[in-house]
Amino acid sequence: MSESVLEEIDAFIREQRDLARAEGEIYALQRAIINIIKVRFPALLELAQQGVTGFQQPGALYLLTTQISAAPDEAFARWLLNTLMDYRVENGW
Numbered sequence: 001m002s003e004s005v006l007e008e009i010d011a012f013i014r015e016q017r018d019l020a021r022a023e024g025e026i027y028a029l030q031r032a033i034i035n036i037i038k039v040r041f042p043a044l045l046e047l048a049q050q051g052v053t054g055f056q057q058p059g060a061l062y063l064l065t066t067q068i069s070a071a072p073d074e075a076f077a078r079w080l081l082n083t084l085m086d087y088r089v090e091n092g093w
Contacts, residue, residue, distance in 0.1 A: 029061035033068055041074045051084040
């Protein structure tokens with residue numbers, strides 16, 4: 001094989017690896033949010049599952065993870081999840 005073909009293959013493999021890593025990070029953050037809700041605010045579990053599933057922005061998911069972890073009560077956690085749902089609706093997700 002020529003060197004240019006090998007470079008293209010290498011670039012493709014790196015791209016796929018980076019994509020898989022990003023998808024894994026998103027999945028892990030989604031699961032973390034759902035698990036935190038399950039332990040701290042079980043009444044909000046269904047709302048959390050609906051809100052988090054399919055949401056693909058790692059920065060926002062990370063922020064939500066920290067906010068849900070520090071939520072002082074269920075009402076605040078509900079507000080956070082409803083805000084996420086509103087954002088999804090407004091952006092056509």
